[in-house]
Amino acid sequence: MKESHLTIAARRIRRDRLAKAAFVVVCLFALIALLDVVPAPHRTATGLRWDRTVLDALFEKPVEKSYSPPMARVGVLNRHEFPLKNRHLLGTNNLGEDVLYDALKGVRTAFIIGIVPSVLAAFFAVLLGLFAGFYGGRIDDAIQYVYQVLSSIPAILLLIAMLMVMERGLWQLCVALGVTSWVGLCRLIRGETLKVKSMEYVEAARALGASDLRLLFRHILPNVMYLVIIEMTLDFSGLVMSEAVLTYIGLGAEPGTGSWGRMLMTADRELPNAIWWNLAGASIFLFLLVLSFNLFADSLRDALDPRLRKD
Amino acid sequence: MTAYIVRRLLLAVPTVLGVCLVTFLLFNVFASPDAIARKQLGKNPTEMQVKSWIHAHGMDKPMFLSLQKGPDGRLHPFDSRFWNQMRELVLFEFPESDYLHEKMGSLLREKIGPSLTLTIPAFILSIIITLPLALFIAYYRGTYLDRVALFVCVILMSIVILNYIILGQYLLAVVFKYFPIYGYEFGLGAWKFLLLPVILAVASALGGNLRFYRTVMLNEVRADYVRTAMAKGLSEEKILFKHVLKNAMIPILTVTVLSIPFLITGSLFLEMYFGIPGMGNMMLNAINNHDYPVIRTLVYVYSLLYIGGSILTDISYTLVDPRVKFE
Numbered sequence: 001m002k003e004s005h006l007t008i009a010a011r012r013i014r015r016d017r018l019a020k021a022a023f024v025v026v027c028l029f030a031l032i033a034l035l036d037v038v039p040a041p042h043r044t045a046t047g048l049r050w051d052r053t054v055l056d057a058l059f060e061k062p063v064e065k066s067y068s069p070p071m072a073r074v075g076v077l078n079r080h081e082f083p084l085k086n087r088h089l090l091g092t093n094n095l096g097e098d099v100l101y102d103a104l105k106g107v108r109t110a111f112i113i114g115i116v117p118s119v120l121a122a123f124f125a126v127l128l129g130l131f132a133g134f135y136g137g138r139i140d141d142a143i144q145y146v147y148q149v150l151s152s153i154p155a156i157l158l159l160i161a162m163l164m165v166m167e168r169g170l171w172q173l174c175v176a177l178g179v180t181s182w183v184g185l186c187r188l189i190r191g192e193t194l195k196v197k198s199m200e201y202v203e204a205a206r207a208l209g210a211s212d213l214r215l216l217f218r219h220i221l222p223n224v225m226y227l228v229i230i231e232m233t234l235d236f237s238g239l240v241m242s243e244a245v246l247t248y249i250g251l252g253a254e255p256g257t258g259s260w261g262r263m264l265m266t267a268d269r270e271l272p273n274a275i276w277w278n279l280a281g282a283s284i285f286l287f288l289l290v291l292s293f294n295l296f297a298d299s300l301r302d303a304l305d306p307r308l309r310k311d
Numbered sequence: 312m313t314a315y316i317v318r319r320l321l322l323a324v325p326t327v328l329g330v331c332l333v334t335f336l337l338f339n340v341f342a343s344p345d346a347i348a349r350k351q352l353g354k355n356p357t358e359m360q361v362k363s364w365i366h367a368h369g370m371d372k373p374m375f376l377s378l379q380k381g382p383d384g385r386l387h388p389f390d391s392r393f394w395n396q397m398r399e400l401v402l403f404e405f406p407e408s409d410y411l412h413e414k415m416g417s418l419l420r421e422k423i424g425p426s427l428t429l430t431i432p433a434f435i436l437s438i439i440i441t442l443p444l445a446l447f448i449a450y451y452r453g454t455y456l457d458r459v460a461l462f463v464c465v466i467l468m469s470i471v472i473l474n475y476i477i478l479g480q481y482l483l484a485v486v487f488k489y490f491p492i493y494g495y496e497f498g499l500g501a502w503k504f505l506l507l508p509v510i511l512a513v514a515s516a517l518g519g520n521l522r523f524y525r526t527v528m529l530n531e532v533r534a535d536y537v538r539t540a541m542a543k544g545l546s547e548e549k550i551l552f553k554h555v556l557k558n559a560m561i562p563i564l565t566v567t568v569l570s571i572p573f574l575i576t577g578s579l580f581l582e583m584y585f586g587i588p589g590m591g592n593m594m595l596n597a598i599n600n601h602d603y604p605v606i607r608t609l610v611y612v613y614s615l616l617y618i619g620g621s622i623l624t625d626i627s628y629t630l631v632d633p634r635v636k637f638e
Binding site: 145152164 | 481580594618
């Protein structure tokens with residue numbers, strides 16, 4: 001049997017050492033996100049409660065009074081020293097919360113923001129792109145008009161406008177980011193469908209009496225799917241960064257949701273007081289995830305895109 | 312040529328109307344006037360306050376068509392929210408800001424200057440620095456240097472703009488005091504306040520731009536005319552700097568011209584951190600104060616800039632590529 005497209009791509013990535021290392025880092029991040037999803041039941045006076053995740057249980061440290069440097073024994077508040085209840089690997093923030101825990105809490109949010117909007121966007125892009133390319137005519141004109149209009153509005157402004165009229169929340173953020181990111185992929189899929197629909201195998205399937213829907217989803221879709229995978233992985237990093245940026249200007253998820261953007265918010269006031277660990281914690285986590293995903297996505301694109309194939 | 316420009320402008324009309332419709336739907340259908348009034352009025356407004364706010368903003372009018380007779384006993388079918396807001400946008404009679412109580416038209420005129428003094432130098436400097444670097448990397452394509460440069464680009468791209476600004480401002484302005492930390496001055500004195508923001512703008516975009524320009528150059532290097540030029544014995548330098556650069560201008564033009572309106576929004580954080588009283592600052596204030604008319608107007612104005620920019624790009628193709636002809 002002939003090897004599938006994906007196995008060939010996987011073998012190609014395995015040959016790329018940098019991409020392999022990047023993939024391992026991404027998997028580690030994914031593991032942290034997973035730990036923040038699995039609930040850890042704990043006993044209280046009223047019985048078993050399920051409102052904590054494994055990650056919460058692992059970081060069950062008491063909250064300190066205020067800032068404390070990494071691994072310190074004492075913290076300083078208004079020039080008075082106060083004893084710390086615990087050692088903190090990355091210190092504590094202004095509310096006395098563990099910075100490492102905050103940074104780890106941001107991982108799950110980052111994965112939600114990196115994946116959910118592009119799944120939403122991919123759904124609409126595939127559906128509209130396939131129909132526009134396959135049917136042409138009026139349908140094509142209408143779909144092209146919609147994305148022409150949406151892409152004329154600078155994404156950041158459309159995002160701001162949408163987030164201003166919606167309630168604040170992680171899922172609202174996902175919807176807004178999804179709406180602003182489907183156009184590029186839709187355009188690509190429309191173009192590819194136009195090319196694919198006149199190929200012999202599609203003609204052959206049509207001659208055998210396949211319905212339009214069967215042609216679209218059984219024969220054309222698998223052949224444009226590589227575009228979807230490439231686009232989704234390439235979008236991930238941008239989405240994660242835009243979460244930080246949007247949270248920073250006050251349009252992010254509701255307070256209480258782990259967020260690297262919120263950790264960066266206090267940095268410009270903290271740095272002049274030599275409080276660097278909050279900024280460092282958020283920045284390093286954000287940078288590592290984005291960098292390793294970028295490296296992995298680049299390698300995946302090279303492996304999947306037939307136009308870039310060399311061997 | 313003139314016919315082509317006229318046709319492009321006419322084709323842009325439905326798009327502009329579509330943008331108007333989207334902004335209308337966003338601020339009238341997805342958010343109720345009541346919710347907007349409450350957000351704008353702040354903490355616990357009374358029922359009367361909300362009512363009078365809605366009335367003062369004309370948000371109590373019917374959505375699309377007014378079928379009731381007005382006080383003068385006549386029918387005013389187009390005295391509705393949709394037509395009033397459309398008229399405002401299309402005729403450039405922009406609404407008044409809810410927070411600053413100033414007409415958007417004069418606000419825009421006031422804020423565009425400082426924004427442009429930041430973005431135009433950043434834009435030009437970015438091209439001046441990135442293009443030669445990209446050519447340099449393309450010259451050493453396939454070597455160790457190329458691979459390292461590519462990796463550095465990915466690293467630069469993976470740093471969020473906030474980090475560039477926070478660290479850049481702290482290290483270069485606060486610790487080493489090379490630049491003023493914050494402030495702005497109208498007129499020629501502005502340059503000392505703008506120097507650091509411009510550098511940071513260029514630095515934060517360097518990775519992405521460099522990688523893109525490199526890809527464009529490498530696509531050109533594989534073209535047939537390069538083989539021909541090599542076969543006739545031209546030096547590599549001559550091929551790169553004369554032939555490849557000229558042909559690479561088309562994709563580069565597309566991206567750079569289209570990025571101009573985005574440059575203005577891109578400097579949002581730079582304006583905030585360095586206290587430059589431009590469009591980005593106005594936008595942030597509007598977000599914090601739930602100033603919907605400002606955002607509504609900005610969505611429209613930037614979309615117009617974008618549509619205009621894309622028409623300009625198409626026209627500029629004729630200037631750099633004699634193969635592109637319009638009939």
